Amino acid sequence: MGHSRRWFVRQVALFTAGLSVSVPRFTYDQAEAAVPPAKKPLVVSVQGKDYVQLVRKGVELAGGIDQFVSSGDTVVVKPNIGWDRRVEQAANTHPLVVKTLVELALDGGAKRVQVFDYTCNDARRCYHNSGIKDALAGLGRKVQLEYIDERKFIPVEISKGTSLKRWKIYQDVLEADRYINVPVAKHHGLSRLTLGMKNVMGVIGGNRGRLHHDLGQKLADLATVVKPDLTVIDATRMLMNNGPQGGRLADVKQTDQLVLSADQVAADAYGTTLFGLPSDSLDSTVAAHKMGLGEMNLSAMQIIERTI
Amino acid sequence: MKLFPSGKIRRKNGWVVARRLVQFLSLILFFFLFIKTDYTGSDRIAYAVNIYFRIDPFLALSAMLAAKAIISLMLISGVVLALCFVFGRAFCGWFCPLGGLLDFFRSFIGTRKKKIDTFFPTASRTILVFCLVCAAFSFHISGILDPFSLLVRGLAQAIYPGFNFLVNEFFGFTYGKVPGIGHDISEGIYRGLKHFILPFEQHYFELAFLSGFMLVIVIVAERVQSRFFCRNVCPLGSMLGICSQLSVAKVSGADEQCGRCVVCRKTCPMGAINPEREVDKYGCTLCMNCLRACPRQVLSVGGGRPQVQNSVSLSRRNFFTIIGAGALLYSVAGARTVSGNKNEPLIRPPGALAEKDFLARCVRCAECIKVCIGNGLQPAFMEAGIETIFTPKLAARTGYCEFNCTLCGQVCPSGALEILTLAEKHTFKIGLARINKELCLPFNEHIPCIVCEEHCPTHDKAIRFKEVQVVTKDNRQKSIKQPYVIRDLCVGCGICETKCPIQGRSAITVSSDGETRHQDQLPPISSEHGTNPYS
Known part of the structure; x- marks a missing residue:
C-alpha cells in the first residue's frame, strides 16, 4: 500500500x-512515484561560454522553469560544495550555475530557495572557497545558503530499497516542494564518476563511508526517496581524474556544457557519455534503471543538443 | 577624634567604578578575541587573538630562557613589565581577565571565612622561581600554571564546548516540539546564539575534565580566600609584584588621621595591608577598594620616589633549594625512557619546530588547539613525559588537519609553530599514514571502500589504489580496489584516519614518521615513487 x-x-x-x-x-x-511511462524522457545538453545564458537556455529547452517550480513553492537547490576547493579546481558546482538556477527558481515564484550541502571538509571553507557563498550574497531573504543542521537528519524507512533499508535523510529535502539537483560532473575513484545520483550523499547523514559497499544499488535505493524534480549536471569544467576532490588543474577539462533532465537516471546516463564512456557504465545508473526509476538507454530518450 | 566620624562624608567611589569598568572592558575584549580564535571566512586570522600571551612577561621570560633565544613576538611583554615600575601591580587588579573573572565570581559566591593574611605568602614566588629555573634548564613548564594559559585551556577545552553541548541539547530537544510561534522564537534565539557566541561545530577534547577542573578549582578557591590564586599561586602576578616594589604609584596607608579600624585591611582582596595599615606594593593591585572603604577616607593613591619595601621574600636558603630542586628534576627527567627515545610519540601541528625547540617555546596556551577547525589538535597528557602536558598533538581519529588551513601557526604566541604560507603548508609533513591490512575492508574482507583515497587532499594523491584480483574466503574470484600510501606525498594530515568508516580503530593511521621537522630521521633510501623531495 x-x-x-x-x-x-x-x-x-x-x-x-x-x-x-x-x-x-x-x-x-x-x-506519484513512477516516471511517466509511455513518453520518452527529455534530456537537454547545452554548450556555451556564457554560463548564465547556458542555464537559462537549458531550463527553457527542458520545458521552462514553470514546469519545475510553481508559485509559492519551497525549493531546495542542491549543488556539490563538498570540498575546500576553488572554482577552477572543478570539485564543486560552478557558482554561476548555482546562482542562475536560484534566480530562475525565484522567477518561477518560489517562496523560499534553500541551498546547502553536507560537506567533507570544513563547511565554512567549502562554502567560501567554492565561490558559492559570494555568488548567492545579495539575492534577498528568500534565498538561504545554510550550513547543515544535524538535528534535521531523520531516519527514513526505505521500503523499496534492496540494499539499503533505512538511512538518515535531511528533513528539508524530504519536505521541500521542489528539489533541484545540481551536481558537478567528475571522476570518482570508487564509483568511476559522480553525477546526479551520487550527489544524494550531501543530503544524508550517518557514517557515509559505510555506504561504499554495494554503492550503486544503495544510491538507487536512496533515489527511490530523494527524487529531484530537475537534475542539472554541471559539466562546464570536468574533473577527469583524481576525483572527487582533485586539486590539480591538469586533471580539469573545460567543456562549457550542461545536461538537464527531469529524469535523474537519464541525466546520469547521458552525463556518463561526456567522459567517453557508454551510458550504462555506472552501477548506480544500471541499478536505478532496473528498479524502474528512469531511463538509461540513449535511444529511448528524447535528446536535445544545442550550442549557445 | 571619633573612630567613625558622623555626618556625610564623600566616599572615593570613582576609582573603584573606573577599575570595574576597565575590568569589564578587558573581559569583553578577552571573550571577543577568544570567540574570534576561529576561521571567519578568511585564511588569515583577523585580530591579534593571541595578544594576552604575547604581553605576558612570565611566559616571555620562560620561553626565552628555555629556547635560549630572543622571541620577537613576545618582546611586547616588556612593556607590561616596565609599566609595573610606574603603576605597580595594576595589571592584576585592572586588566587581567582571570582576575576580573575571579572578582566577578567572588561577588556571587563570597568568601566563607575571612582570613586576611595570605595562606602561603611565599608560594607564588617559589613557583615563579622554580618555573624560571626549570626554563633555564630548558625544561619549560611555566604554561601549566600561567593564568592566561590556565584560563584559555579551561574555557576552550571544557567550558565553551560544554556550553555549546548544553545549548545544542536543549534546542535539539525543543526542535519540532514547541508549537507555533514559540518555535520561531526558540529557533531565532538558537540562530542568534550560534551566530554570535557558540562555536561553529561541537569539538571534543581529551582533557576536558582536567582543563575544566583546574579553572573551576581556581574559581572555587575564592570561597577560601579572596584572590586565592593570585596571592598563593600565580607566578605572573608574583613577577609583576616583584617589579612593583619599585613602582612610583602607590596607595598610601595609615597617616595621623587614621583611626586604626583596619577596615582597609579587611577589605583588601590581596591581603596587602598589614595591621599597621602599611600597604605592601608586592601584593597591592591598586584595586582601590580600601580607598572607598576607609571610614575617614584618609587613604589616597599617589606617586612617590620608588623605594624597596620590606615585604616577605624568599630566603637565600629557599632560593638555592629551589635551584637544587630544578636541577634534580631536570637530571632525573633526562634519565627517563622518553628522553632517550628517539621516536617522537606525538604528531605535532604543521610548522612546529624540532621537538626540543618546540617544547622550549610552547607555552601551553591552547590557542592552536582552540583554532583548529578540524578538531584535530588535542592537548597531550603525559604520554611523552610530564613536561609535555597540555602541548598540542594531532589525534587523527577525532579530527584532522585541514589541508588549506594555516591558522595554528598564526595564533601561536611564541613561535613554537611557525607561520606557514599555503604553499609551505601543502608540503609540510607532520607525519605519515600507514594502512593496517588486518583492519582495512578491501584487504581483509574484500569489501569496496577507498574512503581514504577519496578524502586524501594532496593535489598529487598520496593515497592511491590498485585494482587487484583476489580470491575471497568462499573461493570466488573478485576484483577489488586496494589503497596504498605514497610516502613522499603524504603530509600526515590524518583525514584518512578520521574518515575511515570502520568502527573502533582506524584501518589507516598516521604517526610522526617522516615529519619535515626531523629530516635526519627519514629512511636512508628514497621510496619507489620518484625522488624524495626532502633529500
Whole structure:
C-alpha cells in the first residue's frame, strides 16, 4: 500500500516533534512515484561560454522553469560544495550555475530557495572557497545558503530499497516542494564518476563511508526517496581524474556544457557519455534503471543538443 | 577624634567604578578575541587573538630562557613589565581577565571565612622561581600554571564546548516540539546564539575534565580566600609584584588621621595591608577598594620616589633549594625512557619546530588547539613525559588537519609553530599514514571502500589504489580496489584516519614518521615513487 507524499511529510513532522516513534516510512503511490511511462524522457545538453545564458537556455529547452517550480513553492537547490576547493579546481558546482538556477527558481515564484550541502571538509571553507557563498550574497531573504543542521537528519524507512533499508535523510529535502539537483560532473575513484545520483550523499547523514559497499544499488535505493524534480549536471569544467576532490588543474577539462533532465537516471546516463564512456557504465545508473526509476538507454530518450 | 566620624562624608567611589569598568572592558575584549580564535571566512586570522600571551612577561621570560633565544613576538611583554615600575601591580587588579573573572565570581559566591593574611605568602614566588629555573634548564613548564594559559585551556577545552553541548541539547530537544510561534522564537534565539557566541561545530577534547577542573578549582578557591590564586599561586602576578616594589604609584596607608579600624585591611582582596595599615606594593593591585572603604577616607593613591619595601621574600636558603630542586628534576627527567627515545610519540601541528625547540617555546596556551577547525589538535597528557602536558598533538581519529588551513601557526604566541604560507603548508609533513591490512575492508574482507583515497587532499594523491584480483574466503574470484600510501606525498594530515568508516580503530593511521621537522630521521633510501623531495 502506498501513501501520498503529503502523508509522508506529516510523518516526518510528527517524528521530529517526538509525537510518533515510528520512523517515517517512504512508500509513494505508484502514480506519484513512477516516471511517466509511455513518453520518452527529455534530456537537454547545452554548450556555451556564457554560463548564465547556458542555464537559462537549458531550463527553457527542458520545458521552462514553470514546469519545475510553481508559485509559492519551497525549493531546495542542491549543488556539490563538498570540498575546500576553488572554482577552477572543478570539485564543486560552478557558482554561476548555482546562482542562475536560484534566480530562475525565484522567477518561477518560489517562496523560499534553500541551498546547502553536507560537506567533507570544513563547511565554512567549502562554502567560501567554492565561490558559492559570494555568488548567492545579495539575492534577498528568500534565498538561504545554510550550513547543515544535524538535528534535521531523520531516519527514513526505505521500503523499496534492496540494499539499503533505512538511512538518515535531511528533513528539508524530504519536505521541500521542489528539489533541484545540481551536481558537478567528475571522476570518482570508487564509483568511476559522480553525477546526479551520487550527489544524494550531501543530503544524508550517518557514517557515509559505510555506504561504499554495494554503492550503486544503495544510491538507487536512496533515489527511490530523494527524487529531484530537475537534475542539472554541471559539466562546464570536468574533473577527469583524481576525483572527487582533485586539486590539480591538469586533471580539469573545460567543456562549457550542461545536461538537464527531469529524469535523474537519464541525466546520469547521458552525463556518463561526456567522459567517453557508454551510458550504462555506472552501477548506480544500471541499478536505478532496473528498479524502474528512469531511463538509461540513449535511444529511448528524447535528446536535445544545442550550442549557445 | 571619633573612630567613625558622623555626618556625610564623600566616599572615593570613582576609582573603584573606573577599575570595574576597565575590568569589564578587558573581559569583553578577552571573550571577543577568544570567540574570534576561529576561521571567519578568511585564511588569515583577523585580530591579534593571541595578544594576552604575547604581553605576558612570565611566559616571555620562560620561553626565552628555555629556547635560549630572543622571541620577537613576545618582546611586547616588556612593556607590561616596565609599566609595573610606574603603576605597580595594576595589571592584576585592572586588566587581567582571570582576575576580573575571579572578582566577578567572588561577588556571587563570597568568601566563607575571612582570613586576611595570605595562606602561603611565599608560594607564588617559589613557583615563579622554580618555573624560571626549570626554563633555564630548558625544561619549560611555566604554561601549566600561567593564568592566561590556565584560563584559555579551561574555557576552550571544557567550558565553551560544554556550553555549546548544553545549548545544542536543549534546542535539539525543543526542535519540532514547541508549537507555533514559540518555535520561531526558540529557533531565532538558537540562530542568534550560534551566530554570535557558540562555536561553529561541537569539538571534543581529551582533557576536558582536567582543563575544566583546574579553572573551576581556581574559581572555587575564592570561597577560601579572596584572590586565592593570585596571592598563593600565580607566578605572573608574583613577577609583576616583584617589579612593583619599585613602582612610583602607590596607595598610601595609615597617616595621623587614621583611626586604626583596619577596615582597609579587611577589605583588601590581596591581603596587602598589614595591621599597621602599611600597604605592601608586592601584593597591592591598586584595586582601590580600601580607598572607598576607609571610614575617614584618609587613604589616597599617589606617586612617590620608588623605594624597596620590606615585604616577605624568599630566603637565600629557599632560593638555592629551589635551584637544587630544578636541577634534580631536570637530571632525573633526562634519565627517563622518553628522553632517550628517539621516536617522537606525538604528531605535532604543521610548522612546529624540532621537538626540543618546540617544547622550549610552547607555552601551553591552547590557542592552536582552540583554532583548529578540524578538531584535530588535542592537548597531550603525559604520554611523552610530564613536561609535555597540555602541548598540542594531532589525534587523527577525532579530527584532522585541514589541508588549506594555516591558522595554528598564526595564533601561536611564541613561535613554537611557525607561520606557514599555503604553499609551505601543502608540503609540510607532520607525519605519515600507514594502512593496517588486518583492519582495512578491501584487504581483509574484500569489501569496496577507498574512503581514504577519496578524502586524501594532496593535489598529487598520496593515497592511491590498485585494482587487484583476489580470491575471497568462499573461493570466488573478485576484483577489488586496494589503497596504498605514497610516502613522499603524504603530509600526515590524518583525514584518512578520521574518515575511515570502520568502527573502533582506524584501518589507516598516521604517526610522526617522516615529519619535515626531523629530516635526519627519514629512511636512508628514497621510496619507489620518484625522488624524495626532502633529500
